[in-house]
Amino acid sequence: MSSISTATLIAAISPKDSHFIDPSFMRDEEERPKVAHDDFSNKIPVISLAGIDETDGDRRNEVSKKVAAACEEWGIFQVVDHGVDLKVIREMTRLAQEFFDLPVEEKLRFDMSGGKKGGFINWREIFTFFTYPIQSRDYSRWPDIPAGWREASESYSEAVMKLGAKLLEVLAEAMDLPRDSIAKACVEMDQKVVVNYYPKCPQPNLTLGLKRHTDPGTITLLLQDQVGGLQATKDGGQNWITVQPVEGALVVNLGDHGHYLSNGRFKNADHQAVVNSNCSRLSIATFQNPAPEAIVYPLKIRQGEKAIMDEAISFSEMYRRKMSKDIELARLRRLTKEKKLQQQEDMEKITNFEVISNKSLEEVVA
Numbered sequence: 001m002s003s004i005s006t007a008t009l010i011a012a013i014s015p016k017d018s019h020f021i022d023p024s025f026m027r028d029e030e031e032r033p034k035v036a037h038d039d040f041s042n043k044i045p046v047i048s049l050a051g052i053d054e055t056d057g058d059r060r061n062e063v064s065k066k067v068a069a070a071c072e073e074w075g076i077f078q079v080v081d082h083g084v085d086l087k088v089i090r091e092m093t094r095l096a097q098e099f100f101d102l103p104v105e106e107k108l109r110f111d112m113s114g115g116k117k118g119g120f121i122n123w124r125e126i127f128t129f130f131t132y133p134i135q136s137r138d139y140s141r142w143p144d145i146p147a148g149w150r151e152a153s154e155s156y157s158e159a160v161m162k163l164g165a166k167l168l169e170v171l172a173e174a175m176d177l178p179r180d181s182i183a184k185a186c187v188e189m190d191q192k193v194v195v196n197y198y199p200k201c202p203q204p205n206l207t208l209g210l211k212r213h214t215d216p217g218t219i220t221l222l223l224q225d226q227v228g229g230l231q232a233t234k235d236g237g238q239n240w241i242t243v244q245p246v247e248g249a250l251v252v253n254l255g256d257h258g259h260y261l262s263n264g265r266f267k268n269a270d271h272q273a274v275v276n277s278n279c280s281r282l283s284i285a286t287f288q289n290p291a292p293e294a295i296v297y298p299l300k301i302r303q304g305e306k307a308i309m310d311e312a313i314s315f316s317e318m319y320r321r322k323m324s325k326d327i328e329l330a331r332l333r334r335l336t337k338e339k340k341l342q343q344q345e346d347m348e349k350i351t352n353f354e355v356i357s358n359k360s361l362e363e364v365v366a
Contacts, residue, residue: 013123013199024121025207028337032206034240037229037276041241044232045070046249050081052166060173066173067167068266075254075267076232078246079167084159086248089223091148092156097144097282100125100197110143122334123207123275125197131157131286132191153193157286160221160250161191164288167219167252175262175300185261186218186290187301196279198229198273209273212237213326215255217289218321220269222251227281232271241312242274245254257290257315263298264308 013025047066051059070077099107112127129142130155143149165183172181183189198209209229224230230243230251243251259268275281290296297312313321 001145013125013165013201019202021201021203021207025123027151027211028208028333031208033204033208033231033274033276035231035242037204037227037242037274037281039242039265040228040243040244043241044074044076044078044243044251046080046246047084047232048081049079051168052170060170064173067170069359071171071174071254071258071262071266073267074234075233075250075269076243076271078243078249078251079163080246080249081164082250082285083166084156084163084250088152088155088159089248091152092284093223093225093282095146095152096195096197096284097148099143099149099195100282102145106145107338111141115227122210122273123198123201123204124142124209124273126194128192128194129153130190130192132161133188156284157191157193160286161189161288163250164189164191164219164221164286167221168288171254171258171262171266172299175265177300180259181299182218182258185294187258187294188291189218190287190291192287193291194285194287196273196281196283196285198275198283200277200280201275202277204277207275209275212270212272214259214268214270215253215287216257216322217255217287218257218261219255219288220253221286221288222253222283223286223328224251224283225281227276227279229273229275229281230271230283231274234267234270237270240272255287255289255295260296260309260318261299263301263305265302290315301312 023195031360045066047063049063051057054060067077107125107127110127112125127143129138131137139150142153168182168186172179172183175181185347196210201207212233222230224245226245226247228242228245231240232243233240253269253271254266256268259266273281273283292315294315295312296315296318297309298307301307
């Protein structure tokens with residue numbers, strides 16, 4: 001798919017009277033949504049973290065077992081009683097919505113490309129900024145509007161970073177490892193915040209807000225509104241469910257890095273986002289990633305298992321290979337599609353030729 005400018009993309013998905021989407025947003029038949037944005041499922045566990053700070057005790061063990069079971073089946077779970085102040089969540093959400101309500105020219109003062117050029121076109125607006133390590137923050141790339149954005153983002157990212165650290169401890173314990181094992185494997189935790197806005201869409205059955213994927217990092221904590229649109233699959237995309245939004249909850253997605261550290265015991269969350277024709281949707285994804293130089297390799301290989309990786313590599317190399325594979329798969333899908341279209345055109349030509357051949361000379365001339 002050819003490159004499209006951010007300004008063109010935003011203009012294409014901005015609310016208007018059209019009943020049709022631009023063809024560049026249309027997905028192939030096999031990629032289109034199979035389940036509606038509000039056909040909710042309760043299959044994704046909702047886990048209370050109340051009592052998680054207990055050093056020892058039954059409560060922490062209970063949470064650890066629930067997290068392990070969720071990661072083994074889906075790689076996704078939701079957490080409540082997580083310690084992130086609801087006032088902080090509401091302020092972050094309010095300001096994010098105000099940002100996307102701004103005129104296009106105001107929003108385009110900031111990088112809304114998501115760091116990608118061309119490739120898949122999703123039915124969404126997006127902006128990205130990095131929050132950790134603190135010494136690496138570049139505030140010139142953070143939005144300076146609406147007023148209060150910087151302060152709200154700092155409060156939110158700090159609270160989510162603390163929660164992420166607790167969840168990494170629980171995941172380590174779920175793997176029967178020392179509590180700090182995953183944190184040490186990450187060397188130093190990076191944090192990236194991605195704010196997504198999915199406008200209402202006149203033909204939501206033909207497109208996606210965000211294509212099917214797994215996240216490359218350790219874990220992702222997602223704050224979503226009550227509209228619905230996050231979908232998950234655990235069988236390679238044969239069956240999809242729409243995650244039930246829970247007020248005040250955060251969705252936790254295990255990423256590729258976490259999957260490899262567990263030697264494949266824990267799934268990397270296979271997910272996508274769908275849109276709808278009734279209203280817009282907002283979500284804020286906070287990616288907790290290891291340092292680029294962090295070594296990626298299973299932390300524990302249980303008896304009877306084999307390592308799912310052939311070699312230990314850096315996280316930056318793991319990420320590079322993932323992106324290269326995604327690009328190659330996209331290229332192969334495009335070539336397959338072009339070949340199929342060419343075959344259809346050839347068949348039409350043959351059919352037309354046979355029709356003409358079967359007609360009499362008088363019919364052809366007429």
